[in-house]
Amino acid sequence: MNHNRRVLLKGTFAAGATGIAISAGLLTPKAALAAWPKAAFESKDANAALEASLGSSSTTESSDIKLKAPDIAENGAVVPITITSKIANTEAISLIVAKNGTPLAATFNLGATTSGFVSTRIKMGKTSDVTAVVKAGGKLYSTTKNVKVTIGGCGG
Amino acid sequence: MAKSSIKVRAKVKKGEAKVKCLISHPMETGLRKNKKTGKLIPPRFIQEVVCESGGKTVMNAQWNATISKNPFLSFAFSGAKSGDTIKISWVDNTGKSDSTEAKMK
The missing domain is CATH 1.20.5 (Single alpha-helices involved in coiled-coils or other helix-helix interfaces)
Structure with missing residues (x-):
């Protein structure tokens, strides 16, 4: 008892x-x-977000990454983005929208047989630089493109 | 759910499979206001999308609320053949999830 x-x-x-x-x-x-890196996605600073997501924030400009995005996006709620990486052993691709409230848009972790290619659609608050960051062989490579937004896609 | 929220099309060409999928999901950021009540609409967005084929994870995408509503995702991987199955599943921040399987053409 x-x-x-x-x-x-x-x-x-x-x-x-x-x-x-x-x-x-x-x-x-x-x-x-667990797997979803909350700190990385809620970070308001692009460099801190990269560090939390890919482990580093120092990137090298590379012409081997192609970032296809419209020069002018009429509707910020739907901005088509295509990233093609020709770098061998691409492990992960991250997408950063510098002027969004939370810059890190997505991280794609690729399998061993997956090609360095992803395409998706994102929201953009206002005109901003869009950066594709590719992780390959422990190093980070990036490419940036400015996208003009006429109507914002966040809030409203 | 009677009908899956995911639409998948996968095509194999020269050993490389190109996968396109469309998920129907509101992808609320949590920043939008309900115009009638003036209250914030709570966030609801997909956090993780996993794509598997042949027992291997070919792609694991982690998303923020930045991804557009009714997300579209396309990617490619090699070593696939026609007739293989591909499985796509997602989990959102409210813990809801869905998955679907499709045969590659």
Whole structure:
């Protein structure tokens, strides 16, 4: 009888501790998803976002990366972006929109057989530089293009 | 869900598969306001898209709310042949997920 009570007490105490951890923001449900680098995506600084996502923020300009984006995007809510990397062993491709509230738009982690090619559509708040960052062999390469936006796609 | 939220088309040409997919999802940033009530619409966006083929992960995309609504994604990978299956799945920030499988042409 007495022993059972101990166990119950212990149990409630442990549960209480987890509750505190959750309320303190240590164990948010988002963190349970693990793989998604929250810090990187919520960062308001492009360099800090790169560091959190790809492990470094020093990039080298490379002409082997092609960033296809419109010169003028009429609608900022839908800006088509295509990135083609000719660099061997491309491991990951990140997309940065410098003037968006949260600059890091996406990180594509590519498998061993995957070609250095991704295409998607993004939202842009205003005219900004769009940078494609390619990670290959532990180094980062980048290419930048300015896209003019006539109507913003964020907020509204 | 009766109907999958993902549409996939994959075509193999000379050993390289080109995959195109379209996901129907609102991709709310959490910054937009409901015009009638003036309240913020809570964020709801896809955080992760995983594409698998032949038991291997060919692509793992991590997205921010920056990606447009009803996202389009295209990529390519080698070592595929016609008739292989490709599996695409996504998870959003509210914990919702969906997945679909398709045969490559």
